[in-house]
Amino acid sequence: MKRIVVALGGNALGNNLKEQMVAVKSTAKAIADLIETGYEVILTHGNGPQAGMIRLAMDELNQKDPKSYPVVPLSVCVAMSQSYIGYDLQNALREELLNRNIIKPVATVATQVVVDPDDPAFQHPTKPIGRFMSQSEAEQMAADKGVQVAEDAGRGYRQVVASPKPKEIIEVPSIEKLIDAKQTVIACGGGGIPVIKEGQHHLKGAAAVIDKDYCSALLAADIDADLLVILTAVEKVALNFGKPNQTELGEVSVAEMQKYADAGHFAPGSMLPKVEAAIQFAASKPGRRTLITLLDKAKDSLAGKTGTIIQG
Numbered sequence: 001m002k003r004i005v006v007a008l009g010g011n012a013l014g015n016n017l018k019e020q021m022v023a024v025k026s027t028a029k030a031i032a033d034l035i036e037t038g039y040e041v042i043l044t045h046g047n048g049p050q051a052g053m054i055r056l057a058m059d060e061l062n063q064k065d066p067k068s069y070p071v072v073p074l075s076v077c078v079a080m081s082q083s084y085i086g087y088d089l090q091n092a093l094r095e096e097l098l099n100r101n102i103i104k105p106v107a108t109v110a111t112q113v114v115v116d117p118d119d120p121a122f123q124h125p126t127k128p129i130g131r132f133m134s135q136s137e138a139e140q141m142a143a144d145k146g147v148q149v150a151e152d153a154g155r156g157y158r159q160v161v162a163s164p165k166p167k168e169i170i171e172v173p174s175i176e177k178l179i180d181a182k183q184t185v186i187a188c189g190g191g192g193i194p195v196i197k198e199g200q201h202h203l204k205g206a207a208a209v210i211d212k213d214y215c216s217a218l219l220a221a222d223i224d225a226d227l228l229v230i231l232t233a234v235e236k237v238a239l240n241f242g243k244p245n246q247t248e249l250g251e252v253s254v255a256e257m258q259k260y261a262d263a264g265h266f267a268p269g270s271m272l273p274k275v276e277a278a279i280q281f282a283a284s285k286p287g288r289r290t291l292i293t294l295l296d297k298a299k300d301s302l303a304g305k306t307g308t309i310i311q312g
């Protein structure tokens, strides 16, 4: 049975509670199709909009009544987002599998991911979280709340936070046990809860949001997956994206993809981290491949009909 790590992008979850409840239903159908086809699926997902929403809500409570509502660290907001998204996703997938008479428990693992306290990313926040804003709204937010904001890949302005690279996934042994027990696992949500190692055994939350594609590549290597599947809002990765000479990519070698990345074909903050994660996994061991495609095209892409495949 082929083991695949499937990383779900923003369009699989929506931007708020209402959208999420609708989106997870079609996401569950697409994932159930893969399980029904015979793949061993491990799910990961993003959390940018959700972590930003939780952070904002917690900050507003704290500003109104700091004694009753002390500041909630960003690591805790990420932990909350893992559970909030995992709850909806595992519920929808459980129902979809039962509707197809597939008896397969679904479990969400609160996953901690070690980051380096000296990662330069702590000094240069780049990870967009929360909702999109106009430039003036974003500048107002920055002034009111003392946060940093930035333009997000031509789509508007958002709050930005530090996004250090994932170094180690603490819960890998638990994830492996659940996979061995034939459960469908949702793990590394939002790139994992960022933690820093202190002393012998202590893990301290870090103020960051890890990129879920980098973390998914690390998880896929750790659990020896055959394939990393990055599901996003485009069917294929493109060269000259958005330009009249746009060219979509099918099967590409790691070396070729690196060349395109170096030439600046992939936007930082959107497609570049996916391509870097794709290369990292595909280059980590002979035979490993990464697929980047649309959620709705996952099954067809796995059958070789579409999508962008990166291989060593």
Ligand SMILES: Nc1ncnc2c1ncn2[C@@H]1O[C@H](COP(=O)(O)OP(=O)(O)O)[C@@H](O)[C@H]1O
Residues within 6 Å of the ligand: 008, 009, 010, 011, 046, 231, 232, 233, 234, 236, 237, 238, 239, 240, 241, 265, 266, 267, 269, 270, 271, 272
């Ligand atoms: N070269 C490229 N090829 C395809 N898509 C690109 C490219 N560069 C930027 N993009 C944009 O990246 C988006 C995917 O990134 P994003 O929305 O941040 O991911 P996620 O699905 O994880 O939420 C695509 O919808 C597309 O608009």
Ligand SMILES: NC(=O)OP(=O)(O)O
Residues within 6 Å of the ligand: 009, 010, 045, 046, 047, 048, 049, 128, 190, 191, 209, 210, 211, 212, 213
């Ligand atoms: N943590 C993370 O990468 O979230 P998004 O995919 O929503 O940006």
